[in-house]
Amino acid sequence: MSMPDEFMIHAAEGKLSTGPGGTLVSPDCPFVVKRLADPLNKSFEQVQRWIMEIFQLNEETHEITLQHILYVRNNLLAPPSTVLIDIIGDDSWRAFLNVAWRHVGAFILFVTWSAKKTTYVSKAIDGTTVADEDPAVTDESDDGSWPTCKHDKPCTIETLWDSQDQGQRVYCCPLFGDFKEDCGFTQWLDKELSGKATEHMNYLSDSVDSLQQQVDILKCELEELRCRHQKRSLGEAVISLGDEKTRPSQIRRLAKGN
Incomplete structure (x- = not known):
């Protein structure tokens, strides 16, 4: 198949x-x-x-x-x-x-x-290079108020788990899970982690995911082996029961022969 x-x-x-x-x-x-x-x-x-x-x-x-x-x-x-x-x-x-x-x-x-946190590179008047963050992702509110999205609705907080922003939280449109209705508004809640911290978090996260995957596959295979063993045990029990049922007739035939 x-x-x-x-x-x-x-x-x-x-x-x-x-x-x-x-x-x-x-x-x-x-x-x-x-x-x-x-x-x-x-x-x-x-x-x-x-x-x-x-x-x-x-x-x-x-x-x-x-x-x-x-x-x-x-x-x-x-x-x-x-x-x-x-x-x-x-x-x-x-x-x-x-x-x-x-x-x-x-x-x-x-x-x-x-959403990814994107950095754009531009040039200042004096010719130096300046890194600007994606304008769609703004800094945390200075007045401490809860941000609202473009729908004028209170945002929800999501945690990013991509390789660049591991563990950082961001304010999002409450319709973030609906790709048709999401207005695309995002605003950082946490400050950016150091590169070394992000590297370690990525390594640990990948290691845990890989080990969990192996454990779950082994559990699935173990369950399949248990089912096979159970079926084999039931089959042997049926054969044994069949032998016990035929034994008296065999004994009678031996008695008649004597």
Whole structure:
């Protein structure tokens, strides 16, 4: 059977939460259904560009995060719990395809995005080079008031997790998760971190994501082995029961022969 090419892609900003059973998806989480030809041979970068085109995002101004939900059962008698997994590169992209295809039979992606902090270079009158921040991203309010977006609505606070602005918070339009309604307003809440601190945070974040991915895949494989073992044990029990049922007739035939 060939691998399917249909994906259900959710715009998941503000639509995911954590409950007793793991990750929960809001019933009103918007999604689109799209086809990606030959997904197994697509690189992670190609998939990122494909997703950004779907949501009309610009690579120069936005970063996206791709995630999927993995169902993990630690106890055969208990229902499976759900774990949200980041897709961060080619290896995790292919792991998602294989696990989703084998165990769920459907490709479901959850997408969130954030604005990049961009620096523009210009020249002053004296010829020196001056770095100006993106005018769409302004500094924190001097008067301490809560900022409002272009819709004149109070902003929400989002945390950026791209490689340049790891962990920094930013005021955003409250419709940030809706790519059609978002007015694009952003304003920094935190001061910029040092380059060394950002480097360490990126390294630790990548390490944790990679290890978590490996743990979740191993849990999934362990669950599959448990199911196989259970089926094999049941099969051996049936064969053993069948032997016990035939034994008395065999004994009677031996008695008659004597």
